[in-house]
Amino acid sequence: MQKITLASASPRRKELLILAGFSPEVVPSSVEEKITGADPSKAAEGLSRIKCLDVAEKKKSAAGRSVVLGSDTIVVLDDRILGKPKDRENACRMLRRLQGRKHQVITGVTIALVEDGSIRETDTFSSRTDVWVASMSEEEIRAYVETGDPLDKAGAYGIQGPFARFVEKIEGDYYTVVGLPVAAVYRHLKRFL
Numbered sequence: 001m002q003k004i005t006l007a008s009a010s011p012r013r014k015e016l017l018i019l020a021g022f023s024p025e026v027v028p029s030s031v032e033e034k035i036t037g038a039d040p041s042k043a044a045e046g047l048s049r050i051k052c053l054d055v056a057e058k059k060k061s062a063a064g065r066s067v068v069l070g071s072d073t074i075v076v077l078d079d080r081i082l083g084k085p086k087d088r089e090n091a092c093r094m095l096r097r098l099q100g101r102k103h104q105v106i107t108g109v110t111i112a113l114v115e116d117g118s119i120r121e122t123d124t125f126s127s128r129t130d131v132w133v134a135s136m137s138e139e140e141i142r143a144y145v146e147t148g149d150p151l152d153k154a155g156a157y158g159i160q161g162p163f164a165r166f167v168e169k170i171e172g173d174y175y176t177v178v179g180l181p182v183a184a185v186y187r188h189l190k191r192f193l
């Protein structure tokens with residue numbers, strides 16, 4: 001098993017890394033997430049970098065070598081970024097906008113190599129997937145929001161849960177939508193392990 005430090009409190013990211021054959025040690029970053037900048041890919045990459053470097057700094061004092069991974073997922077509709085909903089009303093508003101059309105999900109990832117007390121190398125990239133959401137009635141939106149599933153998720157939905165019934169098509173990596181583009185992560189991680 002290849003050890004990796006996951007700078008994320010998201011249980012989904014941990015599960016995805018285990019699924020891909022890694023042995024993640026979870027050290028969540030304590031930084032405030034603030035989305036800035038006009039370019040969505042750059043925004044997701046920037047947030048992944050902040051989370052990764054926050055934990056990489058903490059790892060400097062540990063002996064040996066650590067590989068730290070930070071990640072951030074955003075939903076993009078007409079070049080506007082949707083983060084996590086603030087409350088149920090906000091979740092309903094996001095879903096009214098997403099239903100009946102296509103949007104993008106972007107996950108930014110940063111990997112850092114920490115060795116002998118310093119950050120030796122970093123690698124930042126992002127992956128994008130297009131998602132087509134079916135038309136939803138007001139009732140369907142309310143019923144889904146009532147499940148509580150949207151509240152901790154970018155764009156107010158989770159493709160891997162009861163929202164699956166509304167996902168008509170995707171183009172790109174499914175795992176990018178769930179929160180970690182596993183194949184791209186492995187491709188980039190290889191040279192650090």
Ligand SMILES: Cc1cn([C@H]2C[C@H](O)[C@@H](COP(=O)(O)OP(=O)(O)OP(=O)(O)O)O2)c(=O)[nH]c1=O
Binds near residue numbers: 012028152157160
């Ligand atoms: C669109 C979508 C998002 N999500 C999730 C992935 C992310 O966990 C979350 C977006 O929030 P993030 O800020 O990317 O991550 P997080 O707060 O869960 O964890 P941390 O900051 O500690 O790394 O939305 C799904 O699980 N399914 C989906 O279909």
